[in-house]
Amino acid sequence: MKKKLSLLSVLLLLTGCWDQNVLNKTKLITAGGFDYTKDGKIITTASVPEANAMESGKDSIENQIYTATGTTVRQSRFKLDREVSERLDISKNQIIILGEDAAKEDIYQLLDVFYRDPKSALNAKIAVAKGKASDVISKKFEETKKAAGLGEYLRDSILSAEESSAVPRENIQTVCPVMFDPGQDFALPYLEALKRTIHIRGVALFRGQKMVGEIKEPLSVTYTMLTGKKHEIAMNTTKKIYKNKKPARLNYVTIKVKKNKRSFLVDVTPEGKISAKIKLKTKVTITEYPSDNLSTPTEVRNIEKQLSKKLTKDAQTVIDKLQAMNSDPFGVGRQVMAFHYPVWERLNWEEEYPKIDFTASVDVEVIGHGIIE
Amino acid sequence: MNSHTITHRQLFFLVIQTQIGVGVLSLPYTLFSKAKIDGWISLFMAGIFIQFSVLAIWKLCDRFPKQTIYEILPKIMGKKLGYVFNAIYTIHFSFISILILIMYNSIVGKWILFETPHWVIIFIMAAVGYYVITSSPREIVRFFVLVTPLLIILFILILYAYTDVHLLYLFPVGHTGILTIIKSSADAVVALLGFDAALVFLAYSNASAARNIKVISFASFCITILYGFIVFTTYIFFNPKEIIIVPEPVLYMLKAFSFSIIERTDLIFLSVWIISVATSFVCYLFIAAKGVQTLFGLKEHQKGAPYIAIFCAVIAIIPDDKLEVMTWNKYITMTSVFLSAVFPIVLLVIAVLRKKQEKGAATS
Structure with missing residues (x-):
């Protein structure tokens, strides 16, 4: 008790x-x-x-x-x-x-x-x-x-x-x-x-x-891809890859990103010139292609080529915008600080960043196209 | 007498549980304040340094088998000086207990119980401490073994931080310079204190000397690795400029995570962490109570236990603002590094020079 x-x-x-x-x-x-x-x-x-x-x-x-x-x-x-x-x-x-x-x-x-x-x-x-x-x-x-x-x-x-x-x-x-x-x-x-x-x-x-x-x-999707995001449930984007088909919707293809691999290279030359390059290797599936003809490998290769070109252009636009507004969300500065500290200490990063040579390239590989050809 | 011995496995868990304590939450912050992003290197250096202290403690206790530090001191230094040093060590261990209470109180008061009066928080812990140390060493250690699986929860929670880390924050490595790194490893030694429990608990071990050293040394090694992992994780989670303003990085990191069932992960972590704090507190309180027993010639340590528990609780209530807590922390940790990590080596040297040794002990 x-x-x-x-x-x-x-x-x-x-x-x-x-x-x-x-x-x-x-x-x-x-x-x-x-x-x-x-x-x-x-x-x-x-x-x-x-x-x-x-x-x-x-x-x-x-x-x-x-x-x-x-x-x-x-x-x-x-x-x-x-x-x-x-x-x-x-x-x-x-x-x-x-x-x-x-x-x-x-x-x-x-x-x-x-x-x-x-x-x-x-x-x-x-x-x-x-x-x-x-x-x-x-x-x-x-x-x-x-x-x-x-x-x-x-x-x-x-x-x-x-x-x-x-x-x-x-x-x-x-x-x-x-x-x-x-x-x-x-x-x-x-x-x-x-x-x-x-x-x-x-x-x-x-x-x-x-x-x-x-x-x-639409461009912000490219931005997110450039941050190195590997995969999201619905990483979709529609891109215009042809110029003069009629009606206009035939110019477009919609892709879903399955896998996105980023390599990010920041280089400092002995003279202290900084260059940065983002390379994306992107595996996509085609979720919409109104022109409907994906049966031949050449057509698929062609789309891959056009998409790579278009996405590279978009990525470059994103980077140019970022440099113009002097915002460094990919952390180029962080890379310089981590691997080239003496250079970083000398620099005024806010002045330097808009001037660096910063490029991007996207390599698209089509790995699927839904349940029809 | 039989219930007073512990096995070598129990000794392992005893050292582990004593070492993991209040320090773990703020360790990354303290290390960062001096060694900057190279704090984790300081920690591993401290891990190597303490192995020397561990070795010295073991060698010392090995010369006097089945005896605690309180019995060894008078034999090495003579009766009168020995008594003085016994008193110093008793006060030292009670002040470590007090420091644990102070730090525990300040963290709990800051993170969970904002309105609860501080004396309540402190007395609850002191009461737990008193209750546990009234049992025999074997029972205490059994409790320690029982709660060890909880450490896995802490580990898993911290692992979750790897969903959002920036490895580049660690670079450039070694930028702060080797001297600063070594200097700040003194702070890391403080967090790793707990192996000094061996000064008393080795006397209860029924395993062979070779096994004992393996066990204590391995326990210290495990904790160094675990702490290293924690410090490393917080360093790549927080920006170097951010850690300076976050005194409890581990908790802060967990606060940002939420799962569908648990909204505040830091509260789960804290509840488990409090048990780790309790084990360290219990261990030091027991050692202090042993000291009181020797000083006053009591038959059992239980007789002195309530007084030492109340003494610790009352002293722990005194500092009440953050700066005062920091001052107490500074002085107590300074003396602990000396008395727990450095002085055992001195004692061993004295014992060897004066050829003090108990019969039956293995000659070296």
Whole structure:
């Protein structure tokens, strides 16, 4: 009996009661966004899903949107907290949206609070919005009206874009090491709010902690391939490989990348001239070819040749764009730092990078074409 | 008497469990603060250095079979000086226990229990420590063996980091210079402390001397490899510029991962890690209690156990801000490196010079 009593008291006492976080007294933010006001204050927009039990027994989710302004992120969140009845909690946050103007300033200043708080969700997605973040964190989207919370909707849209390689896979934590790296930059998904849906525009490129430009959607697939991404479930892209067939759709072929192998060579000559070359060996299957005739090996070889040419051209366009905006997401600088440290120490990388000789080539091999010839 | 002996396998797990403790979470950070990206080299050097200490401890205990450090000291240095050194060692081991409590408290308070008063966190651990050391050495070591499989969980969790690593962060290798690397290996020795438990527990081992040294040395080697793996992983996960602002890189790394069932991997890691901390704490508390037993001439170490546990808990409550914790950490680790790693070698030299040896021990 004595033993049982002591066991019972252990069960009751060991749990403690200081650190309880009662769910019905908190409001869980699932999406948060940041913009700047004209005088440099921070506007925080947050979405909190609220489940309503309906008479029919089905639940419906209503997304409540709150905004507040403050000098820092924390201060604006305190103000938000005062606007709502219960305590706001960010531990289940799904996504952070940075307004375009906010992304063009130092984004670490906005994200510091997420890195510092032990309860924050570091695996939340992070994306840039065309225009204002508050345009994206809104109630207007079709899918969020009935069932989905806004945070889940935005996150899933990005996840599906990641699966098709339109944007690279990143979250709050994965961008952090790169953000601090002087020899490498990163890119984030770039969203745009249309009337009733969200649209993935492509990727927003960063230099250091600031956004410097964008690469739009079909080309952003080439960008992701150049980062060395090996495989995604739906790494698809449609390419124009002929010029003058009629109707126009006959000029196109759609491929799905099965395997993507990157070799990345960074070379420094004794005089200190830096050159970089990315070579991709890509194995693809053809998922659409309206001209319909793939029975002969010569035709397949021809398509391979045309695709290699087209993709090489695209890759070069991506690289030229990156050099023009002085963003180094492939980490050429990191390679120089790692293997040619004395050269790196002499250099001013920000001045040097746009001038280096940076080329790409893509070698396509068709390994399949669906269940018809 | 029979329940007071342990086998060589148990000795292996004892050393392993004592070595893995509070240090593991912040080790990459401490190493990085001096040796930069070459911190992992310092660690492996420290691993080699401690093998000398391990050898010295074993040789020393081998000269006096079945005796703990507290019985050996008076025999080497004479009764009075021996008593003084016994007191120093008792205080030293209690302060290691206190340091474990302080570090455990500061990490738990920072990562999980924000609102819980610190004395509660400390007293829970102290109570566990007291409860375990009231049993015989064999029972304590059995508990250590029992919880060892949990280390596999820690290992697997860390393995997951390899989904997002940047190998290039390690380069250029050896950039910080060999001198800095050697200097900062002193910090690594601190994290590897735990082999000093052999000073007391070798007395209980019923295995042959040759087996004992193999076991302790191999345990230290295993932990060096494991720590090396952890440090290496965090160095390729975080950017060199980022580690400086992340004092517990291992936890921070895990915090970013989530699985469909587990959202916060770091909390799972911490719960398992607390057991590893408890084993180190128990081991040092036991050694301190043994010291109290010798100093006051008690019949059993159990008599002194509650006092030493309460003493440690009360002292551990004193430092309450981060800077104070760092100061305590600095001084206690400095003395521990000296008393646990360097001084056994000195003791061995004295013993050899004064030809102190117990009859029955193998002559070397």
